[in-house]
Amino acid sequence: MNHPAQAAALRKPLPAELLAALEAIFEDRLSTSQAMREHHGRDESSYDPMLPDAVVFAQTTEEVAQAVKLCASHEVPVIPYGTGTSLEGHILALSGGVTIDLSQMNQVLAIHAEDQTVTVQAGVTRKQLNQEIRDTGLFFPIDPGADASLGGMAATRASGTNAVRYGTMRENTLALTVVTSDGRIIKTGTRAKKSSAGYDLTRIFVGSEGTLGIITEVTVRIYPQPEAVSAAVCSFPSTADAVNAVIRTIQMGVPIARVEFLDENSVRSINAHDKLGLPEKPLLLFEFHGSEHGVAEQAQIVQEIAAEFSAIGFEWATRPEDRSRLWTARHNAYFAMLQMRPGGRAISTDCCVPISRLAECILDTKADCEKNAMIYSIIGHVGDGNFHVLMMVDPHDPGDIAKAEAVNARMVARAISMDGTCTGEHGVGLHKMDFLVQEHGEEAIESMRILKHAFDPKNILNPGKIIRW
Amino acid sequence: MNHPAQAAALRKPLPAELLAALEAIFEDRLSTSQAMREHHGRDESSYDPMLPDAVVFAQTTEEVAQAVKLCASHEVPVIPYGTGTSLEGHILALSGGVTIDLSQMNQVLAIHAEDQTVTVQAGVTRKQLNQEIRDTGLFFPIDPGADASLGGMAATRASGTNAVRYGTMRENTLALTVVTSDGRIIKTGTRAKKSSAGYDLTRIFVGSEGTLGIITEVTVRIYPQPEAVSAAVCSFPSTADAVNAVIRTIQMGVPIARVEFLDENSVRSINAHDKLGLPEKPLLLFEFHGSEHGVAEQAQIVQEIAAEFSAIGFEWATRPEDRSRLWTARHNAYFAMLQMRPGGRAISTDCCVPISRLAECILDTKADCEKNAMIYSIIGHVGDGNFHVLMMVDPHDPGDIAKAEAVNARMVARAISMDGTCTGEHGVGLHKMDFLVQEHGEEAIESMRILKHAFDPKNILNPGKIIRW
Numbered sequence: 001m002n003h004p005a006q007a008a009a010l011r012k013p014l015p016a017e018l019l020a021a022l023e024a025i026f027e028d029r030l031s032t033s034q035a036m037r038e039h040h041g042r043d044e045s046s047y048d049p050m051l052p053d054a055v056v057f058a059q060t061t062e063e064v065a066q067a068v069k070l071c072a073s074h075e076v077p078v079i080p081y082g083t084g085t086s087l088e089g090h091i092l093a094l095s096g097g098v099t100i101d102l103s104q105m106n107q108v109l110a111i112h113a114e115d116q117t118v119t120v121q122a123g124v125t126r127k128q129l130n131q132e133i134r135d136t137g138l139f140f141p142i143d144p145g146a147d148a149s150l151g152g153m154a155a156t157r158a159s160g161t162n163a164v165r166y167g168t169m170r171e172n173t174l175a176l177t178v179v180t181s182d183g184r185i186i187k188t189g190t191r192a193k194k195s196s197a198g199y200d201l202t203r204i205f206v207g208s209e210g211t212l213g214i215i216t217e218v219t220v221r222i223y224p225q226p227e228a229v230s231a232a233v234c235s236f237p238s239t240a241d242a243v244n245a246v247i248r249t250i251q252m253g254v255p256i257a258r259v260e261f262l263d264e265n266s267v268r269s270i271n272a273h274d275k276l277g278l279p280e281k282p283l284l285l286f287e288f289h290g291s292e293h294g295v296a297e298q299a300q301i302v303q304e305i306a307a308e309f310s311a312i313g314f315e316w317a318t319r320p321e322d323r324s325r326l327w328t329a330r331h332n333a334y335f336a337m338l339q340m341r342p343g344g345r346a347i348s349t350d351c352c353v354p355i356s357r358l359a360e361c362i363l364d365t366k367a368d369c370e371k372n373a374m375i376y377s378i379i380g381h382v383g384d385g386n387f388h389v390l391m392m393v394d395p396h397d398p399g400d401i402a403k404a405e406a407v408n409a410r411m412v413a414r415a416i417s418m419d420g421t422c423t424g425e426h427g428v429g430l431h432k433m434d435f436l437v438q439e440h441g442e443e444a445i446e447s448m449r450i451l452k453h454a455f456d457p458k459n460i461l462n463p464g465k466i467i468r469w
Numbered sequence: 470m471n472h473p474a475q476a477a478a479l480r481k482p483l484p485a486e487l488l489a490a491l492e493a494i495f496e497d498r499l500s501t502s503q504a505m506r507e508h509h510g511r512d513e514s515s516y517d518p519m520l521p522d523a524v525v526f527a528q529t530t531e532e533v534a535q536a537v538k539l540c541a542s543h544e545v546p547v548i549p550y551g552t553g554t555s556l557e558g559h560i561l562a563l564s565g566g567v568t569i570d571l572s573q574m575n576q577v578l579a580i581h582a583e584d585q586t587v588t589v590q591a592g593v594t595r596k597q598l599n600q601e602i603r604d605t606g607l608f609f610p611i612d613p614g615a616d617a618s619l620g621g622m623a624a625t626r627a628s629g630t631n632a633v634r635y636g637t638m639r640e641n642t643l644a645l646t647v648v649t650s651d652g653r654i655i656k657t658g659t660r661a662k663k664s665s666a667g668y669d670l671t672r673i674f675v676g677s678e679g680t681l682g683i684i685t686e687v688t689v690r691i692y693p694q695p696e697a698v699s700a701a702v703c704s705f706p707s708t709a710d711a712v713n714a715v716i717r718t719i720q721m722g723v724p725i726a727r728v729e730f731l732d733e734n735s736v737r738s739i740n741a742h743d744k745l746g747l748p749e750k751p752l753l754l755f756e757f758h759g760s761e762h763g764v765a766e767q768a769q770i771v772q773e774i775a776a777e778f779s780a781i782g783f784e785w786a787t788r789p790e791d792r793s794r795l796w797t798a799r800h801n802a803y804f805a806m807l808q809m810r811p812g813g814r815a816i817s818t819d820c821c822v823p824i825s826r827l828a829e830c831i832l833d834t835k836a837d838c839e840k841n842a843m844i845y846s847i848i849g850h851v852g853d854g855n856f857h858v859l860m861m862v863d864p865h866d867p868g869d870i871a872k873a874e875a876v877n878a879r880m881v882a883r884a885i886s887m888d889g890t891c892t893g894e895h896g897v898g899l900h901k902m903d904f905l906v907q908e909h910g911e912e913a914i915e916s917m918r919i920l921k922h923a924f925d926p927k928n929i930l931n932p933g934k935i936i937r938w
Binding site: 117156158167171180186190204207223293385421423426427436450454 | 585586625627636637649653656657659660662663664665666669670673675677681692693721760762766821822825855884885889890891895896897901905908909910916919921922923935936
């Protein structure tokens with residue numbers, strides 16, 4: 001997929017003076033090699049790479065601040081980089097500049113088990129965090145699939161499979177350390193669970209995709225590992241039945257920990273990829289967290305609801321290894337789909353609607369995919385009204401790409417018309433900038449622009465993302 | 470209590486041209502009478518009234534926008550007014566101007582029971598809302614005590630007794646309609662449960678106390694009425710025992726719906742006010758929401774924890790009328806204390822700390838009150854680490870007031886030193902502006918100032934609150 005044509009024209013070479021100053025700070029942690037720039041100029045989106053001019057590996061907040069100050073004085077773009085797993089072109093260096101890789105900022109700074117909070121450097125990944133807090137009996141629930149960094153997850157307002165029970169990065173981020181566009185270091189929030197103390201700077205930066213400041217430290221809530229966990233899987237004769245079972249479950253207030261929808265195309269692909277024998281029909285995967293009693297109670301209600309919607313083969317997975325196999329398969333759904341069209345490229349998108357509109361939104365989107373003969377799958381964190389469409393396209397066929405983008409545009413318009421949002425968890429990046437306007441309207445976008453201009457008056461922080469200057 | 474001395478000096482009379490233009494729009498819904506201005510120039514804080522020059526009663530978002538545009542063109546302050554129940558001087562007309570009373574914007578605009586969302590005009594109060602959605606089987610849980618308006622609750626990031634289970638206005642506000650300082654009307658957010666679509670405008674306005682925009686419509690989450698509810702009350706030999714029982718309950722992850730602490734002074738005052746015979750010792754009030762089984766399970770765990778901390782007279786209140794009597798008494802705690810010093814005035818304050826530090830923070834604050842011979846009580850939404858100190862002072866004795874303010878300042882410093890916040894739910898208003906700097910530091914305050922200057926370049930929106938220009 002191509003970038004806005006003007007991007008290349010905007011590029012200026014990096015000033016030698018800036019490069020020398022960065023080298024004095026970062027020494028061998030600065031690279032201008034083609035390989036390093038290529039690695040940092042792409043994400044998991046379908047965009048072609050767009051390379052920064054240099055990459056620095058920061059180890060402290062102060063180093064990030066120094067780098068930003070230097071770049072600001074030369075009006076050179078700065079792009080923060082965590083694990084490169086963003087999905088909408090968030091980290092592409094549209095106008096070149098310096099990418100600040102935060103992966104070496106990987107220290108867990110403070111574990112406050114007694115308060116169920118933890119403070120980490122931005123480069124700590126969610127799996128690393130869970131490994132490091134394992135002995136406390138607590139866990140960090142937010143799971144976007146990829147082993148993303150906490151800084152990146154905060155910057156994209158990430159969520160994932162557990163959000164229906166535990167919330168997203170919006171609800172779970174208590175405090176941040178942020179480097180501003182003029183190189184100040186600010187602390188937002190505290191470890192108190194709630195506060196009415198002034199403007200909510202924390203949530204200004206959560207979801208700002210590196211365009212308002214660079215997140216260098218994150219304090220998040222962690223949770224007691226549930227006393228009991230059980231999982232269940234069942235198939236449905238139709239998509240409508242599966243999704244309506246979820247809608248009923250949510251409307252009844254069952255506190256499920258996870259509920260994932262996989263359409264028959266997803267099931268077919270993961271059967272092939274993971275050598276499973278799941279019925280190739282729409283499927284729901286449930287997980288329940290709570291006390292022994294609580295889990296049993298939830299599970300019984302859900303099984304009854306599923307039966308009302310003609311569920312087939314409701315099966316329990318109470319052993320950890322069975323649960324793990326199912327969830328691994330679910331997490332492999334993306335890679336499994338890639339195999340369905342060798343040489344193809346995936347266009348992945350998401351939207352989120354109020355729960356009562358979910359069946360209609362998925363069914364209409366599915367019909368549109370079928371009508372356009374897409375190679376596609378639909379999976380979703382359906383308890384939140386959030387679903388993904390993955391379309392496999394021929395990267396050398398502009399017509400194929402345009403067809404997929406048209407399906408995406410219609411899906412977004414549909415979600416917005418249902419009081420929903422153009423992205424539930426992927427974020428805006430490059431890919432959804434126009435949809436953002438469609439969703440919020442020009443007047444609200446103007447307020448976003450005022451914010452961006454105030455917080456980044458030189459437009460150096462990840463420029464060209466979220467909103468147009 | 471006196472206001473900053475410069476306030477009076479800043480006052481200019483309202484331009485006749487502006488008054489005429491407002492009168493053309495609002496007709497008999499504009500008032501400049503002394504009585505009306507006095508009513509709108511005070512809140513529940515201990516500040517002396519500070520009157521606006523005029524009051525208009527808006528009925529639509531468009532009227533609010535027209536009023537703001539007119540005031541902006543004359544650089545005249547605009548102060549939104551809901552029910553006047555703020556506690557830190559939020560709505561006082563420090564530099565005069567026009568108060569926009571939103572109480573006539575009291576329509577429930579849309580009830581989406583199937584999505585558990587409701588959209589209301591800003592003047593709808595929480596009790597009115599619960600009355601209007603009663604038949605849906607759903608309820609709005611946030612309960613700051615006063616029958617506040619939803620607009621005011623959003624503007625102060627309100628919470629209260631149920632927040633430990635259901636969250637605060639921060640978590641429960643999905644979307645807003647806001648009039649900006651230049652009179653634009655913007656819509657923030659959607660009815661989708663989660664979104665990664667751009668900057669979080671909703672949470673920029675939630676908690677901004679009318680200083681960044683005027684909230685005219687609010688969409689919030691509502692919840693299924695729990696299948697079972699039970700409440701319990703028990704006393705403890707000491708404050709430390711009571712608070713440590715709460716800390717243990719929270720650390721064990723018991724999903725209690727409410728847990729309120731009342732110190733022996735509070736109990737004594739509500740015994741007198743409500744003619745109850747509660748033991749005059751530190752007391753906890755619990756409420757449990759869930760399934761029959763779930764509630765029984767939670768209650769059993771809590772009863773065991775309470776016993777470990779030497780609870781006295783653990784009593785169940787399963788009948789609605791008993792629960793109602795206890796909670797009414799709790800909600801009367803403020804008025805009950807007023808009776809403890811006839812002719813006195815209450816200075817009310819709050820802070821919030823990480824749960825593990827709560828006992829220490831309350832005990833040290835209590836010791837400080839005792840040492841200074843204050844007439845005081847401490848009550849708290851202790852499940853969140855949030856507590857209030859109510860001090861009765863002689864309004865004619867500057868020394869008495871200064872002593873109370875010094876206790877308050879030390880409590881805030883203590884909370885901040887424990888990674889806590891200077892206000893858990895009251896907000897900043899006039900009273901906590903200096904503490905805000907102490908909590909966040911100059912660099913973060915600078916980012917708040919950048920935001921204020923960008924969103925309100927003429928400083929007309931509730932000027933002089935939250936941060937200094």
